[in-house]
Amino acid sequence: xxxxxxPKVVTANALLEGDVIYQTATGWTGDLAEAEVxxxxxxxxxxxxxxxxxxxxxxxxxxxxxxxxxESPQPAHFREAFRARGPSNYIHxxxxxxxxx
Amino acid sequence: MYSYTDFDAAFLKERNAQFRAQVERRIDGxxxxxxxxxxxLMNGLxxxxxxxxxxxxxxxxxxNSRQMHKLADxxxxxxxxxxxFTTRQNIQYNWPKLRDVPDMLDALAEVDxxxxxxxxxxxxxxxxxxxxxxAADEIADPRPVAELIRxxxxxxxxxxxxxxxxxxxxxxxPNDRAVTRAHxxxxxxxxxxxxxxxEVIVGGGLGRTPMIGKVxxxxxxxxxxxxxxxxxxxxxNLLGRRDNKYKARIKITxxxxxxxxxxxxxxxxFALIRPQFxxxxxxxxxxxxxxxxxxxxxxxxxxxxxxxxxHYPAFRSWADTNLTEHRAAGYxxxxxxxxxxGATPGDATSAQMRLMADLAKRYGHDELRISHEQNVILPxxxxxxxxxxxxxxxxxxxxxxxxxxxxxxxxCPGMDYCALATARSIPIAQxxxxxxxxxxxxHDIGPLKIKISGCINACGHxxxxxxxxxxxxxxxVENYQITLGGxxxxxxxxxxxxxxxxxxxxxxxxxxxxxxxxxxxxxxxAETFLQTYRRLGLEPFKAALYPEARANAA
Numbered sequence: 244x245x246x247x248x249x250p251k252v253v254t255a256n257a258l259l260e261g262d263v264i265y266q267t268a269t270g271w272t273g274d275l276a277e278a279e280v281x282x283x284x285x286x287x288x289x290x291x292x293x294x295x296x297x298x299x300x301x302x303x304x305x306x307x308x309x310x311x312x313x314e315s316p317q318p319a320h321f322r323e324a325f326r327a328r329g330p331s332n333y334i335h336x337x338x339x340x341x342x343x344x
Numbered sequence: 345m346y347s348y349t350d351f352d353a354a355f356l357k358e359r360n361a362q363f364r365a366q367v368e369r370r371i372d373g374x375x376x377x378x379x380x381x382x383x384x385l386m387n388g389l390x391x392x393x394x395x396x397x398x399x400x401x402x403x404x405x406x407x408n409s410r411q412m413h414k415l416a417d418x419x420x421x422x423x424x425x426x427x428x429f430t431t432r433q434n435i436q437y438n439w440p441k442l443r444d445v446p447d448m449l450d451a452l453a454e455v456d457x458x459x460x461x462x463x464x465x466x467x468x469x470x471x472x473x474x475x476x477x478x479a480a481d482e483i484a485d486p487r488p489v490a491e492l493i494r495x496x497x498x499x500x501x502x503x504x505x506x507x508x509x510x511x512x513x514x515x516x517x518p519n520d521r522a523v524t525r526a527h528x529x530x531x532x533x534x535x536x537x538x539x540x541x542x543e544v545i546v547g548g549g550l551g552r553t554p555m556i557g558k559v560x561x562x563x564x565x566x567x568x569x570x571x572x573x574x575x576x577x578x579x580x581n582l583l584g585r586r587d588n589k590y591k592a593r594i595k596i597t598x599x600x601x602x603x604x605x606x607x608x609x610x611x612x613x614f615a616l617i618r619p620q621f622x623x624x625x626x627x628x629x630x631x632x633x634x635x636x637x638x639x640x641x642x643x644x645x646x647x648x649x650x651x652x653x654x655h656y657p658a659f660r661s662w663a664d665t666n667l668t669e670h671r672a673a674g675y676x677x678x679x680x681x682x683x684x685x686g687a688t689p690g691d692a693t694s695a696q697m698r699l700m701a702d703l704a705k706r707y708g709h710d711e712l713r714i715s716h717e718q719n720v721i722l723p724x725x726x727x728x729x730x731x732x733x734x735x736x737x738x739x740x741x742x743x744x745x746x747x748x749x750x751x752x753x754x755x756c757p758g759m760d761y762c763a764l765a766t767a768r769s770i771p772i773a774q775x776x777x778x779x780x781x782x783x784x785x786x787h788d789i790g791p792l793k794i795k796i797s798g799c800i801n802a803c804g805h806x807x808x809x810x811x812x813x814x815x816x817x818x819x820x821v822e823n824y825q826i827t828l829g830g831x832x833x834x835x836x837x838x839x840x841x842x843x844x845x846x847x848x849x850x851x852x853x854x855x856x857x858x859x860x861x862x863x864x865x866x867x868x869x870a871e872t873f874l875q876t877y878r879r880l881g882l883e884p885f886k887a888a889l890y891p892e893a894r895a896n897a898a
Binding site: 256258259260261262263298299302303319320321322325326329330331332333335336337 | 370371391442443761770771774820
């Protein structure tokens, strides 16, 4: 019996800015809602390899678990929730950008 | 204070130029991340959760006003207008961009500062008693020796690829404020038969396997210091384990081989290399010592201080908690709390940095210190100037009267910033401080050190907190373990784990139960939390933390 594959998104930090980014079908985004959700394990592994090869743009690519129970993918773990939002002591990071939009 | 020589300035200029070229080669694709990472770490540049982080060394925690102003300028120009002072007397910038870092390093070099060896498996920033040169209980100022060690260890060719990072702390006082027993090497200045020397402690450390350092040499003559340090690090460099990161620190090397075996190897190595140290190091030390000549203290009445203390309760409260006895009559050591209730421990805005720099320049012989407890010290302030200093600090949100109290919490950056963290630290510190401010209990509670780490690496020194809090990830939820009875002083002790951890919501009420139990249990108001714990042991505190367990057992 095949084990259940938790949906994934490829994430990394941008080389120049250092900020958290997510892989899309065609490139990278800072917004998790726009990320490409990978539901097939072999596909996810392949996309991660492709991401890791883009050393001129990204650092430390890895697969993160996402929860698809709502409209857009949500981080499955609290660490990813902090990465997606920013620190809790100041409105800095992604939450600062979101506020300024 | 030490000023860079032409040699120092030329060395730093060359290093910064090298790093600038390395950054360019990383950006143009000539270097891969695997190639670049060790280079950036050697220059203090990390990649954290949300951004790069630049860790700048503040050698033995000492700054002048010009340097503090530069730190503020850097925060405004290339970061978000603040800096975070750390438990190793460094400052961290949480939001630099890769392209800007070479400019930041050049700006630091303008004021004799750098980020070299603030990361990597090298000898890190040498820390010292933050009251050095000012404390009434001091034998001698440890900073000249710390500066000598900084010069010896910086770019030391033999020690650029140690098995693991290596931390040295020095104190010149019998009351250890530098946590020397929790360092890879701790040095305590002592005298024997009128001769000045060091007690050398080795193999202390916190982290995954906390250990109190062991005395490898009870008395080391001053002139033998560098060859003896070189012998220790040299033995460790060959003997330390490189097969397992978690067993690579010198504390494990000493533990696995035994202190006697390790000492014998060190003494053998020392005998071999001692003749190579022909006295140049001692000449250099003499020159460095001249730069640390104490300021000329003035003799003036302190009536302004006494009047203010009598008439202004807020000033009296601050003076009672934030001042320490100075060795010069009429002077005080001021600890500026970076722990306003609800604020992030150790953070200062650029405006606050500038104010502290200006106060140091005007009232404090142009000196500032950063403590490992994440506060800023004005080490030499005449008491007659204290009312003015307090007013200026209070107006800038820096007048919190809580040094040494429950809200003067050490906290690592935790999962709000750190890529290694397993849980957040900062919000827990903020909530504890806010809660006890609401209760108006902290002055009644008295001396109590809470230290919080967001992972097992223990940057927040939780093992040596009277109350230690360790944040972990338990099945995808933040969970906080409490340890009790730790001590960072000359009586250093590792705290004992109290029991199962608490959720982020439950940890604040748990701390409150613990502290209320102490207030009930103490024999008199003068008995501190740590004294009560030592008298009664873990059990009554455990009962307060886990009332349901007691109910179930009944």
